[in-house]
Amino acid sequence: xxxxxxxxxxxxxxxxxxxxxxxxxxxxxxxxxxxxxxxxxxxxxxxxxxxxxxxxxxxxxxxxxxxxxxxxxxxxxxxxxxxxxxxxxxxxxxxxxxxxxxxxxxxxxxxxxxxxxxxxxxxxxxxxxxxxxxxxxxxxxxxxxxxxxxxxxxxxxxxxxxxxxxxxxxxxxxxxxxxxxxxxxxxxxxxxxxxxxxxxxxxxxxxxxxxxxxxxxxxxxxxxxxxxxxxxxxxxxxxxxxxxxxxx
Amino acid sequence: xxxxxxxxxxxxxxxxxxxxxxxxxxxxxxxxxxxxxxxxxxxxxxxxxxxxxxxxxxxxxxxxxxxxxxxxxxxxxxxxxxxxxxxxxxxxxxxxxxxxxxxxxxxxxxxxxxxxxxxxxxxxxxxxxxxxxxxxxxxxxxxxxxxxxxxxxxxxxxxxxxxxxxxxxxxxxxxxxxxxxxxxxxxxxxxxxxxxxxxxxxxxxxxxxxxxxxxxxxxxxxxxxxxxxxxxxxxxxxxxxxxxxxxxxxxxxxxxxxxxxxxxxxxxxxxxxxxxxxxxxxxxxxxxxxxxxxxxxxxxxxxxxxxxxxxxxxxxxxxxxxxxxxxxxxxxxxxxxxxxxxxxxxxxxxxxxxxxxxxxxxxxxxxxxxxxxxxxxxxxxxxxxxxxxxxxxxxxxxxxxxxxxxxxxxxxxxxxxxxxxxxxxxxxxxxxxxxxxxxxxxxxxxxxxxxxxxxxxxxxxxxxxxxxxxxxxxxxxxxxxxxxxxxxxxxxxxxxxxxxxxxxxxxxx
Numbered sequence: 043x044x045x046x047x048x049x050x051x052x053x054x055x056x057x058x059x060x061x062x063x064x065x066x067x068x069x070x071x072x073x074x075x076x077x078x079x080x081x082x083x084x085x086x087x088x089x090x091x092x093x094x095x096x097x098x099x100x101x102x103x104x105x106x107x108x109x110x111x112x113x114x115x116x117x118x119x120x121x122x123x124x125x126x127x128x129x130x131x132x133x134x135x136x137x138x139x140x141x142x143x144x145x146x147x148x149x150x151x152x153x154x155x156x157x158x159x160x161x162x163x164x165x166x167x168x169x170x171x172x173x174x175x176x177x178x179x180x181x182x183x184x185x186x187x188x189x190x191x192x193x194x195x196x197x198x199x200x201x202x203x204x205x206x207x208x209x210x211x212x213x214x215x216x217x218x219x220x221x222x223x224x225x226x227x228x229x230x231x232x233x234x235x236x237x238x239x240x241x242x243x244x245x246x247x248x249x250x251x252x253x254x255x256x257x258x259x260x261x262x263x264x265x266x267x268x269x270x271x272x273x274x275x276x277x278x279x280x281x282x283x284x285x286x287x288x289x290x
Numbered sequence: 291x292x293x294x295x296x297x298x299x300x301x302x303x304x305x306x307x308x309x310x311x312x313x314x315x316x317x318x319x320x321x322x323x324x325x326x327x328x329x330x331x332x333x334x335x336x337x338x339x340x341x342x343x344x345x346x347x348x349x350x351x352x353x354x355x356x357x358x359x360x361x362x363x364x365x366x367x368x369x370x371x372x373x374x375x376x377x378x379x380x381x382x383x384x385x386x387x388x389x390x391x392x393x394x395x396x397x398x399x400x401x402x403x404x405x406x407x408x409x410x411x412x413x414x415x416x417x418x419x420x421x422x423x424x425x426x427x428x429x430x431x432x433x434x435x436x437x438x439x440x441x442x443x444x445x446x447x448x449x450x451x452x453x454x455x456x457x458x459x460x461x462x463x464x465x466x467x468x469x470x471x472x473x474x475x476x477x478x479x480x481x482x483x484x485x486x487x488x489x490x491x492x493x494x495x496x497x498x499x500x501x502x503x504x505x506x507x508x509x510x511x512x513x514x515x516x517x518x519x520x521x522x523x524x525x526x527x528x529x530x531x532x533x534x535x536x537x538x539x540x541x542x543x544x545x546x547x548x549x550x551x552x553x554x555x556x557x558x559x560x561x562x563x564x565x566x567x568x569x570x571x572x573x574x575x576x577x578x579x580x581x582x583x584x585x586x587x588x589x590x591x592x593x594x595x596x597x598x599x600x601x602x603x604x605x606x607x608x609x610x611x612x613x614x615x616x617x618x619x620x621x622x623x624x625x626x627x628x629x630x631x632x633x634x635x636x637x638x639x640x641x642x643x644x645x646x647x648x649x650x651x652x653x654x655x656x657x658x659x660x661x662x663x664x665x666x667x668x669x670x671x672x673x674x675x676x677x678x679x680x681x682x683x684x685x686x687x688x689x690x691x692x693x694x695x696x697x698x699x700x701x702x703x704x705x706x707x708x709x710x711x712x713x714x715x716x717x718x719x720x721x722x723x724x725x726x727x728x729x730x731x732x733x734x735x736x737x738x739x740x741x742x743x744x745x746x747x748x749x750x751x752x753x754x755x756x757x758x759x760x761x762x763x764x765x766x767x768x769x770x771x772x773x774x775x776x777x778x779x780x781x782x783x784x785x786x787x788x789x790x791x792x793x794x795x796x797x798x799x
Contacts, residue, residue, distance in 0.1 A: 054709055065682050079590065084527050084598030099590060100581075106527035119581050123518075141794040142522025144566055160580050161522060163566040175551065185521075185574055187567045213576075216568045278571035279554045286389025286549040287719065288644065289379040290301055290344055 043067045048074040056080055065254040082110045102129045121148045130257050134176060134199060143170040143189065151258050152176035152197045156187050157184055162217060164188030173254045180207030187216040192250060194222045194265060211273055215280050219273040220247050237272045292340055295380040303343040304363050311357035312336055318349040318358060323721040335385055346714040359741035379488055391644040394717035396544060396636040396703055399648045404655035405687040409797055411778045413765040418765050422758035428768035429754055431441035431698050433675040434460035434604040435628045458628060459604050461535050463698060464493030465754045466769060470609050470679050470702035471517050473501030475552050475561045475573060476640030478734045481726050482507060484709060485740030489513040491747050500539055500575060502564040508532050520549060521575035525563035527598060535603050541610030543637025543680040546651045549577040555720040558729045589625035611635060611657030616664035623665060623674045632657050634680030638703045640727055641718035654680045659792045662695025685753035689760050695774040708749045709742045
């Protein structure tokens with residue numbers, strides 16, 4: 043099914059998508075998308091939505107099992123509290139990606155903005171994975187409680203920019219971050235430490251990277267030939283010692 | 291008592307035990323979650339460590355012979371009008387630990403309580419009062435956006451009038467009370483079962499709070515508001531669709547402007563599963579939602595939630611009562627909220643820094659009056675319902691809140707009291723001796739969810755009854771007729787300015 047989104051108000055566009063999904067459509071192509079909000083919001087069927095154009099904020103928010111392919115750039119809040127499914131963005135994307143994400147995958151080919159992967163969480167088989175092929179802004183992995191963040195730093199629109207910003211992993215208390223080519227330790231938050239990958243890490247990482255490379259037709263070996271490091275929280279309770287009970 | 295630090299011996303409570311009455315049953319030893327009592331085998335007697343006592347009164351309540359009395363420690367520091375014993379002891383505790391003083395439940399400090407300065411009207415001679423025992427009396431409350439005007443058309447087929455205006459989704463409450471947002475994690479599953487079952491029985495609503503909805507409670511969906519807070523715990527597409535409404539938690543009256551850390555001690559396997567965080571880790575709610583830095587961003591989250599639920603559920607935005615509450619509420623209404631929930635500075639909490647709880651925010655009475663007036667002045671009062679919480683102690687306070695402009699009342703502390711809480715203010719320890727704010731199975735089983743539900747139902751029935759009596763006395767037969775009707779309130783002992791803010795006349799006028 044093809045929809046020309048030119049000039050269509052987001053509410054009408056999303057209502058059309060919802061009705062199509064409800065009617066059992068499993069392939070939707072949106073053309074001329076120009077900043078419409080909330081595409082794929084709350085969709086709970088395994089439909090594939092291909093977007094030509096730039097979708098607006100909160101793409102795939104609360105999404106539960108659909109696949110969204112964006113052939114250009116994305117904006118802010120992609121995969122906000124997403125539960126399952128996949129988002130593939132062939133360009134760069136904005137701030138606060140994967141906020142509170144609980145499962146599924148977000149693959150961004152190029153750069154991402156600030157506060158990416160904030161408070162991602164996981165439980166058993168629900169394990170969100172967010173991979174950014176380019177560079178990231180400040181607060182990468184802030185408050186992270188679970189899941190996997192991967193930063194490659196390879197595909198960027200801004201070669202002069204640093205691979206990642208300040209306060210990397212601030213407040214992190216669960217999950218893992220893999221970074222290709224090491225991190226700038228002066229920019230790490232005090233709650234995290236840098237570790238070498240073990241065999242389990244390498245096996246998991248290879249799987250994630252292989253899928254990422256498949257989505258963007260990239261050479262897996264090229265991506266994996268550089269050394270990766272692992273960033274982990276030092277404690278499950280970064281603020282556990284901050285308080286003093288009222289005297290009895 | 292031996293081997294304590296000096297500061298620990300300035301304890302607040304003393305345990306008095308009557309030896310002739312004590313039958314050595316050791317109930318006190320088993321019941322005390324703080325290990326105050328112990329049995330001395332050699333002497334066949336019970337002993338106590340007063341320094342550990344938090345004054346919850348579990349032991350004295352359960353002692354079968356009434357042998358135990360908890361008293362406040364009369365031993366004092368030198369009298370000082372500036373430095374109370376509490377100030378002194380807090381400094382000692384912080385000097386020992388370097389920590390932020392942690393406390394729980396609502397602000398207990400001595401600030402004016404405006405409810406106690408407001409009086410209600412009643413009918414005498416010139417209009418008749420109504421007897422609610424024999425005449426219908428309406429407490430039903432609808433929460434949600436109301437249309438500016440309604441259009442009724444004649445249906446040619448049925449020959450009957452028909453509403454043409456499309457109404458926004460509404461929550462229907464048979465009583466104007468909601469069991470307030472107290473998260474699963476802060477409270478245990480038994481407490482949540484009790485609130486959910488009571489809400490179902492009463493035809494009202496229970497708010498999940500920010501810890502998600504346990505899988506066993508999805509069946510209560512028609513009586514549930516699901517909350518979305520900055521930690522996004524337990525928030526999924528299924529969760530958003532599980533209840534009849536959604537609440538975005540921006541702030542809480544006990545701790546406006548700051549986030550929350552549910553202590554790792556309380557995060558067991560079930561809470562870990564529901565919240566999707568590691569067992570034993572602190573559940574960290576960031577201070578802001580990092581996708582909301584402005585009213586425009588709030589609008590974006592409101593509509594993200596509406597899109598996710600196909601515009602079938604009203605969205606509430608909960609904010610703490612703070613200085614510019616009226617302007618903030620106006621912004622929230624314009625951002626598309628259907629309900630604004632205002633939490634006053636007496637609202638409870640499972641854990642908050644004491645300095646925040648006792649010093650930040652404003653009384654709900656003033657906030658409510660300011661918001662209701664502002665929204666009326668701007669002509670947008672119909673676009674939102676107002677729910678208030680934080681310091682409603684009885685049906686009198688509740689009905690005064692309705693007269694000041696509230697649509698419904700959040701019951702938090704009163705609901706906990708109904709389930710057995712004694713306001714010892716130690717919820718953050720996870721050792722609640724009454725089995726409410728603890729996830730320790732040994733303690734949690736002290737709260738029987740069925741009995742808890744029954745008590746909550748009783749409380750709301752009682753308050754509902756009292757409200758009907760008050761309404762009937764005023765010659766009103768529906769709560770709707772009192773809503774925002776400040777003419778039915780008079781003030782005693784308030785300043786001119788207070789009365790202006792509250793929009794009430796002095797008694798006698």
